Amino acid sequence: MKTVLRPGHIAIRVMDLGAAITHYVKVLGMVETARDEQGRVFLKAWDEHDHHSLVLREADAPGMDYMAFKVEDETTLHDLAKAITEFGLDVEWVSAGEHPFTGERLRFTAPTGHVFELYAHKGLYGNGMPTTNPGIRADDLKGIHPSRFDHCALIGDDVEGSYRLFTEVLGFDLTEQVVDGDEKRAVFLSCSTKPHDVAFIQGPVKGKLHHMSFFVDSWAQVLDAADIIASNDVPHEVGPTRHGITRGETLYFFDPSGNRNEVFSGGYIWYPDRPTLTWTVDEMPKALFFTERKLNETFLTVVT
Ligand SMILES: [Fe+2]
Missing domain, CATH: 3.10.180.10 (2,3-Dihydroxybiphenyl 1,2-Dioxygenase, domain 1)
Known part of the structure; x- marks a missing residue:
């Protein structure tokens, strides 16, 4: 297992928040887990345990604000901040709690112009099943329901x-x-x-x-x-x-x-x-x- 674990979330811009929620909840079958005072909507796929993996923000044009990867722990996060700086990129810290139930995030822009984040902590929301004697699927799956x-x-x-x-x-x-x-x-x-x-x-x-x-x-x-x-x-x-x-x-x-x-x-x-x-x-x-x-x-x- 590597120190960068996996994709953690993607934040995208949508032009009609209501239409986007209908699409991602009804058609994709994602679960809405929170809304914040900025009007952002947080969602997760059904079998993800962490609080969110998709963030929707209403804007004038579509596209991606940033993509994030979860890393192993806080030490890894700070080691990678140093390594990214040494590679020649500027890094910025986003405070813990700026995303609900999420620790501080390290933000940087890759040479292709894409904004990425790394973070070590995100609260558990669960996948609709217990973690002891769990069963195999949640019983309220909707739409395409990717895992x-x-x-x-x-x-x-x-x-x-x-x-x-x-x-x-x-x-x-x-x-x-x-x-x-x-x-x-x-x-x-x-x-x-x-x-x-x-x-x-x-x-x-x-x-x-x-x-x-x-x-x-x-x-x-x-x-x-x-x-x-x-x-x-x-x-x-x-x-x-x-x-x-x-x-x-x-x-x-x-x-x-x-x-x-x-x-x-x-x-x-x-x-x-x-x-x-x-x-x-x-x-x-x-x-x-x-x-x-x-x-x-x-x-x-x-x-x-
Ligand atoms: Fe693909």
Whole structure:
């Protein structure tokens, strides 16, 4: 186990808070856990124990405010603050309690222009089942009901820089990459045994969200998710289909503000002694959509 444990939360901007809550609660099936005096809404996926993994904030334009990773403990958090500073980035501390039930957060901007946070503590909310003799599923699941917030794919103009930060400083492994000669066009990075916890894709701008992804337990549940988005007239983009990269089973659609959501299952188990997989850019269609082997126009151009 590494010192950075896993994705902890993503904070996004939505243009109509009511419509976003309906989407993330009714269609996705997430659980609302709090609202604060700033008007932010905090949610979690059903099988997450910590208080929240998604934060919604009403704003004039969609996109991602920040993505956070939970780290092992306070010592790790302060060690990483020093290492990030030595890497050459400014760090900022956000006070404990600024997010409900959450300890102090370390904030910095990666070379691709994305704001990240690290934190060590977040209060337990529970997953609807006891931790002794727990059972296997909560009994009030709604909508697609992914078990967790899984990863983000982020577009930015310095993939090499963010790759170096995440591998050299934060201890992530490079599980897969898309290369154009010597240039990294996309990197898939894991701090765990998942095929990715975050991905960076080369683009002409800084700080864009390509998609946020939620994990479901099976290919069958991805198919079920497709029925649920159709029944709710949610804008559909791609799938259900298969990724070459990660081998995951996938479905893409948009929230009411145009933030891209993914529902994802499968993928292999990553161990740090597994070799990095490399796709050449000419094989990009197959790397992205293994079944169709065709690129999708909106998938390459629409970001928030
Ligand atoms: Fe994804």
